[in-house]
Amino acid sequence: MIIGLDVGGTHTDVVLLGQEGLVRQIKVPTNPVDLFATVLKGLEQITEGIDPDQIRRAVLSTTLATNRVVQQRIPEVGMIVSSGPGMDPELFRTGEHYFPVAGAIDHRGREVAPIDADQVSAVAEEMKKKGIRHVGVVSKFSTRNPAHELAIGEQIGDQFEKVFLGHRVAGLLNFPRRIATTFLNAAIYPIHKEFFEAVLNSLAQKGLKVPIRILKPDGGNMRFEASIDHPAQTILSGPAASVMGSVAFAPKDEECLVLDIGGTTTDMAVLVNGVPLLDPLGISIGDHKTLIRSLDTISIGIGGDSAVRVVDGRIHIGPDRLGVAMAYGGPVPTPTDAIFLLGLGENGDLDKAKEGMQTIADALGTDVQDAAERVFEQACRTILKEADRMIARINAKPVYTVHELWEGSRLQPRYILVLGGPAPWFAKGLERFSDNRVKVVPRWTVANAIGAGLARTTCEVALFADTEREIAAAPEENFTQPIPSNYSQEDAVNDALDLLRRKAIARGANPDHLELEVIEAMSFNMVRGFYTTGKNIRVRAQVKPGLIHGYDPVTEKFTDNRFV
Incomplete structure (x- = not known):
């Protein structure tokens, strides 16, 4: 069995996966000042009555570091x-x-x-x-x-x-x-260390001695112990979990838009033939442009719990979230309240939702039903508009999947996968207000945790060689070795793949199912006067991001091919 755990700013989602499918799923409130209690509660509930020896590994994802960077609440370094x-x-x-x-x-x-x-x-x-x-x-x-x-x-x-x-x-x-990358590692370290220790202490309290992995922004995972020296690799692991939770259900022969609609934000990504797009240079988060390899995702400040207000006769949705929807006891009207009035929501207080939406109707000079319709339509159209902007941005530059430069036609996804708490409700509007086919990801409320649990271990190696100086090096791997003057690009590729294989296994990859690939191999002559004095060789190789070997029996147990 596999535990997938996604620590969000509002809720922590935990799933237990087995060959029979999704064995158990739970949500617990995230307490940012007591992560130990949060993680322990999630683990206690998800493993109740389960033999610890049956659990093969636990994979975590978190948005805690990302939120602190975006909110400019990182320590001085x-x-x-x-x-x-x-x-x-x-x-x-x-x-x-x-x-x-x-x-x-x-x-x-x-x-x-x-x-x-x-x-x-x-x-x-x-x-x-x-x-x-x-x-x-x-x-x-x-x-x-x-x-x-x-x-x-x-x-x-x-x-x-x-x-x-x-x-x-x-x-x-x-x-x-x-x-910027080094700065963020130093700044995020104490935040991640607190999370790291909370997880280890929670597992120890439960008597769980299982390999622990953490999801990286490129959609792969790494050994939890390794993350303490690379804490910035946890940035954007939450959106990456959304993407990986969708991969198994994406069409393999067309482009697909993924929308993770949460309470505060909507995370967006694009899959090409079932493969995620990659930001090849590195994450840009806040004012920091980094070398942290990441899936190409964006987040916008609109979700099911976004505050709705009327300013100068116009509806404004978000980007702030002041609590849950009024239908669930919150303080201000939200798109979720509009959804309840339209007969799409469930398990909420319809009278409270109507009370909140009445204030919007009064400000607009209309009835409450019309106000709800306008709020819901604006929320859906805003998400679709931002998705169009993201696709236009992607089309304005070379498009890279996690495997290669994609040299096909311009992206024009006509298929949308939706996940997140309000996914089924929003899916109806997204299909209504667009020309897209829309499908809700199975187990949409915990798809992030499922994506984290099923992601494979990934890593990358960059090797440089200078045949004039007769040295090859991969400084990030603490690797340097002398080479002969006739050292070739093929030699460099072999050395890079050997380094990558050892690094991947050390980070927790399954040695029997390693998919290695060279993503860059270049060789330049160095000339002094009229003579070639040597070669400068550069090779980059990676473990292909994707889902773990043998995941099909797990996902097929809860695959649902119905379109909304």
């Missing part, structure tokens, strides 16, 4: 940055405690200027006086030679709780994005 000549590191300042220092490595990995140990010591002392506990260290070409980052990390490592080195958190070239 320090950054030490060395760039050398040609680029002003101040252009990429991440906050108050940001310190450019001397030292430079060139694009070939050769030292141009040494670090200044006294300067580094002075910076460390200043950060300690300001109460900084977590630090990021980034050198411009550390992915070619991490010596400066390693030296600074060794010098200051015992003075702070955690020091993140840029080459270990992002192995690709792009100095500004590596700074």
Whole structure:
């Protein structure tokens, strides 16, 4: 059996999956100030009466880190940055405690200027006086030679709780994005550590000794223990869970729009022939453009519990959420209240919903039924309009799936998969106000947790080789080895795949069902005068994101092919 657990800002969804399908599903309120109690309650309920030896693994997803970044509620961290000549590191300042220092490595990995140990010591002392506990260290070409980052990390490592080195958190070239990625790892670390410890303590309290994984934004998972050194990999794991919870039910021969409609937001993504689209460069979250590999998703501030108000005679929905719908005891009218008045909702107080919608009707100068219809239509049309904008944005640039550059025609999805609490209700409107076929994902209320539970372990390796210097390196993997001058691109591919295989198994992948692929392989001649002096070779390889081997018997048990 597999446990899938999705910790959201409002609710934590937990599922227990077995060969017979979905064995059990529960929801518990998320208490952000006591995550231990939240996770423990979810695990207690989902495993009640279950032999712990039957549970094969647990996979988690969470939006906690994402919410803190978006709300700008992350702790203060320090950054030490060395760039050398040609680029002003101040252009990429991440906050108050940001310190450019001397030292430079060139694009070939050769030292141009040494670090200044006294300067580094002075910076460390200043950060300690300001109460900084977590630090990021980034050198411009550390992915070619991490010596400066390693030296600074060794010098200051015992003075702070955690020091993140840029080459270990992002192995690709792009100095500004590596700074942002390292900064976010340092900033999210204490948030994720609290979540990490809450989960481990909850499992220990239940006596569950099972492998734990956490979902990453690219739709794959990693060993939970590895996440403590890569906490930023938990960003956007919630939307990724939505996508993975839809993959098994998506058409395999056409494009599909996925909409996860929650209480506060709607998350959107596109599948091409059942395969998710990828943001190939990296997540942009808040003001931070990173190198964190992610599925291409967006979130908009409209959901079933979004506050509805009338301003200057016009209906405004969201982006704020002030509580649940009035039909469930909330303080202000919401789209869910409109849905109840239209006869689509269930298990709520119709009189309370009508009371809330009456205030909207009075402000519009109409009757309550018409007001409900207008609120519901505007909510559906807003979601569809934002989906059209997302598709236009995707079509304006090269389209990448998680497997490859997709060189087909422009995306024009005419099929929508909907999940989330109010999915069945919204699905009726989405089909009514568009030309799309609409289907509700089976077990739509907990599809995120199902997606997390069924996602396979993924990772990526980037390897660089310089045959003139006779060295091959993958700094993010702490790998360096001498190579002969006749080292070829084929040799680099073989070494990259070997590194990837070992990394994937270490992160929890099933060694019997590894799907490895090369996603980039390039070789450039280096010329001095009129002669070729060597080759610069670059290879990137990945484990294909997707669902675990043998998932079909699980999902087929609750597949429902009905269209809404």
